[in-house]
Amino acid sequence: MNCQPSEAPCIKICEHDAFKVLGGAITLDYDKCTKCRDCVEVCPIGIISIQ
Numbered sequence: 001m002n003c004q005p006s007e008a009p010c011i012k013i014c015e016h017d018a019f020k021v022l023g024g025a026i027t028l029d030y031d032k033c034t035k036c037r038d039c040v041e042v043c044p045i046g047i048i049s050i051q
């Protein structure tokens with residue numbers, strides 16, 4: 001919860017619309033995620049883990 005959803009770099013960089021904001025929390029839709037890892041690179045606190 002480091003970033004405001006409107007400013008979150010993971011949401012901005014994802015070309016696959018895989019992030020959603022639910023109840024103020026940023027969530028990841030694994031059905032849309034292609035595991036490109038672009039969001040991993042831009043997360044300022046390195047919290048995103050893509051297996």
Ligand code: SF4
Pocket residue numbers: 013014015016017018019028032033034035036037038039040050
């Ligand atoms: S790894 Fe998945 S969620 Fe992250 S930017 Fe790529 S497609 Fe989007």
